[in-house]
Amino acid sequence: MPDPMYRQIAEQLREEIESDRFDADKPLPTESQLQVSHKVSRNTIRQAIDLLDGWGLVEKRPGSGTFIRKQYEPFVTTLSEWQKKSGSEDKPGSEDESDSGLGGGEGAAAFNEVKARGRMGKFLSPRVEIQLASKNVSERLRVPPGTNVISRHQQRFIDGQPWSLQTSYYPMDLSDRGATQLLLAGDIKEGAVKYLGDVLQLKQVGYRDRIAVRRANETELRFFGLREDANIPVFILLRTAYGVDGASTEPFPFRFTESVFPSDRNQFVINVGNVPDGLAEPAKI
Amino acid sequence: MPDPMYRQIAEQLREEIESDRFDADKPLPTESQLQVSHKVSRNTIRQAIDLLDGWGLVEKRPGSGTFIRKQYEPFVTTLSEWQKKSGSEDKPGSEDESDSGLGGGEGAAAFNEVKARGRMGKFLSPRVEIQLASKNVSERLRVPPGTNVISRHQQRFIDGQPWSLQTSYYPMDLSDRGATQLLLAGDIKEGAVKYLGDVLQLKQVGYRDRIAVRRANETELRFFGLREDANIPVFILLRTAYGVDGASTEPFPFRFTESVFPSDRNQFVINVGNVPDGLAEPAKI
DNA sequence: GCAAATTTGTTCGTATGTATT
DNA sequence: CAATACATACGAACAAATTTG
Numbered sequence: 001m002p003d004p005m006y007r008q009i010a011e012q013l014r015e016e017i018e019s020d021r022f023d024a025d026k027p028l029p030t031e032s033q034l035q036v037s038h039k040v041s042r043n044t045i046r047q048a049i050d051l052l053d054g055w056g057l058v059e060k061r062p063g064s065g066t067f068i069r070k071q072y073e074p075f076v077t078t079l080s081e082w083q084k085k086s087g088s089e090d091k092p093g094s095e096d097e098s099d100s101g102l103g104g105g106e107g108a109a110a111f112n113e114v115k116a117r118g119r120m121g122k123f124l125s126p127r128v129e130i131q132l133a134s135k136n137v138s139e140r141l142r143v144p145p146g147t148n149v150i151s152r153h154q155q156r157f158i159d160g161q162p163w164s165l166q167t168s169y170y171p172m173d174l175s176d177r178g179a180t181q182l183l184l185a186g187d188i189k190e191g192a193v194k195y196l197g198d199v200l201q202l203k204q205v206g207y208r209d210r211i212a213v214r215r216a217n218e219t220e221l222r223f224f225g226l227r228e229d230a231n232i233p234v235f236i237l238l239r240t241a242y243g244v245d246g247a248s249t250e251p252f253p254f255r256f257t258e259s260v261f262p263s264d265r266n267q268f269v270i271n272v273g274n275v276p277d278g279l280a281e282p283a284k285i
Numbered sequence: 286m287p288d289p290m291y292r293q294i295a296e297q298l299r300e301e302i303e304s305d306r307f308d309a310d311k312p313l314p315t316e317s318q319l320q321v322s323h324k325v326s327r328n329t330i331r332q333a334i335d336l337l338d339g340w341g342l343v344e345k346r347p348g349s350g351t352f353i354r355k356q357y358e359p360f361v362t363t364l365s366e367w368q369k370k371s372g373s374e375d376k377p378g379s380e381d382e383s384d385s386g387l388g389g390g391e392g393a394a395a396f397n398e399v400k401a402r403g404r405m406g407k408f409l410s411p412r413v414e415i416q417l418a419s420k421n422v423s424e425r426l427r428v429p430p431g432t433n434v435i436s437r438h439q440q441r442f443i444d445g446q447p448w449s450l451q452t453s454y455y456p457m458d459l460s461d462r463g464a465t466q467l468l469l470a471g472d473i474k475e476g477a478v479k480y481l482g483d484v485l486q487l488k489q490v491g492y493r494d495r496i497a498v499r500r501a502n503e504t505e506l507r508f509f510g511l512r513e514d515a516n517i518p519v520f521i522l523l524r525t526a527y528g529v530d531g532a533s534t535e536p537f538p539f540r541f542t543e544s545v546f547p548s549d550r551n552q553f554v555i556n557v558g559n560v561p562d563g564l565a566e567p568a569k570i
Numbered sequence: 571g572c573a574a575a576t577t578t579g580t581t582c583g584t585a586t587g588t589a590t591t
Numbered sequence: 592c593a594a595t596a597c598a599t600a601c602g603a604a605c606a607a608a609t610t611t612g
Contacts, residue, residue, distance in 0.1 A: 206558025
């Protein structure tokens with residue numbers, strides 16, 4: 001039993017696209033042209049192109065045409081530490097935290113990784129709000145639901161492309177005790193982790209990342225320039241950071257971060273134990 | 286300008302589904318019924334339902350009806366180690382590796398995590414093949430492309446549901462030097478890492494994970510019971526494991542593993558440094 | 571076990587709307 | 592403003608898968 005016509009046509013177009021038989025800058029043949037050349041109705045052509053669209057291969061622009069979607073060079077974010085400490089063993093949580101804290105995707109460390117990979121990062125100034133803790137945030141920060149928390153939201157770009165959306169939540173407690181910069185909309189140049197260490201003797205000792213994938217919501221579709229039809233899901237990276245300070249030797253959560261990364265241009269790397277030096281290149285999948 | 290009809294209808298149906306206004310066991314109203322109740326053509330109803338299908342909310346069964354898709358309780362896999370070592374600091378790569386090696390998603394450790402989470406794991410017997418190393422495999426294992434490598438492919442189930450597909454590649458070298466069990470189709474009860482340690486004094490000292498997301502291929506759609514329309518992508522987890530043995534103190538890659546997890550039922554957790562004890566619960570996203 | 575009824579799948583033709591050039 | 596190209600919507604017919612009597 002052969003596949004239905006629209007699927008056969010879609011497969012054929014896919015094959016033609018992937019072997020560069022179309023000009024990448026110019027639109028594909030129009031629906032009317034394809035309707036003629038494949039001797040089917042325009043509806044059937046549209047079904048075929050809708051498939052390609054759902055596969056993320058093409059992008060339809062009303063009034064203009066159907067174009068081949070540009071494939072991104074994936075950007076790799078290292079979630080564990082990625083800078084080897086010279087002259088010290090590789091011990092997360094040990095005493096010699098460098099400027100980037102434990103590294104891996106945090107503000108300062110993330111920016112450094114972008115630079116180290118020879119790409120151009122642009123992190124907009126954070127938008128700061130006092131919010132009531134959602135159930136999720138209150139559970140992670142161990143504050144009662146509805147408590148005020150500091151929310152710092154930031155848009156990040158790489159090579160001019162929208163790259164990630166990040167929101168960090170801090171207990172109000174921290175600003176009350178003197179970390180007042182958390183309330184200012186500007187960047188914290190040295191990185192929030194180092195700042196909290198300097199001001200409150202709050203030292204990050206570890207973090208837990210959770211990775212999941214879901215469909216992009218309205219805001220995310222708009223910011224990342226994704227078309228809903230293309231069905232590009234987003235990574236959700238939830239990080240709970242733990243620290244100790246003078247008052248407590250038992251680690252407690254002091255920051256909860258939710259980051260959103262479109263899956264068409266992002267990958268993650270985790271190094272555990274002793275692995276070769278150097279930044280990991282993207283995986284071919 | 287209001288949304289088109291099919292989108293309005295889709296949103297309304299979504300709202301009705303999410304507030305449990307339909308019986309989860311019985312099909313939704315048929316296309317003909319909806320066509321009447323919404324006073325539109327059947328094609329328009331089909332467009333609306335196709336949207337819900339693409340959102341993964343419903344599942345269409347020809348001849349039978351349209352059903353609400355069951356949501357999975359996500360299974361969480363810890364990629365870093367997840368068992369605290371009693372009486373020892375938390376140092377990956379240190380001397381006191383327990384039974385599960387460095388832990389985190391490996392055969393033995395993965396099975397233990399499933400058990401620890403109170404769920405029922407079933408890992409089928411691996412299918413073993415001698416293959417020519419692909420470009421990807423040869424790069425990771427640092428063997429010339431086209432060299433023979435051992436491939437061990439395994440299907441994994443949790444609570445009776447297909448959960449992941451995993452293929453590990455080992456240099457032939459290892460079996461030549463005595464690790465002959467790698468060539469047998471049976472399970473390696475103690476875990477491959479421990480086995481290699483016992484037989485070849487090959488000790489795992491670290492690993493690097495890469496995480497990406499892509500569309501499921503034919504095989505994966507079939508195995509995981511996914512419908513193409515539902516557009517559920519899969520996680521790709523690539524792990525390169527490094528070890529040392531008597532002959533070399535410089536870590537070298539001895540195993541490369543590619544695992545595939547459907548994103549509708551899987552999440553990952555990474556612990557870095559000092560984090561609270563206990564298995565992390567799924568993220569709410 | 572088979573035939574009929576039901577339900578979704580495919581394809582056609584047509585008309586009109588909306589966005590872009 | 593006109594032409595072009597994709598978007599929405601209607602109606603119809605037949606096919607294929609599944610359930611039911």
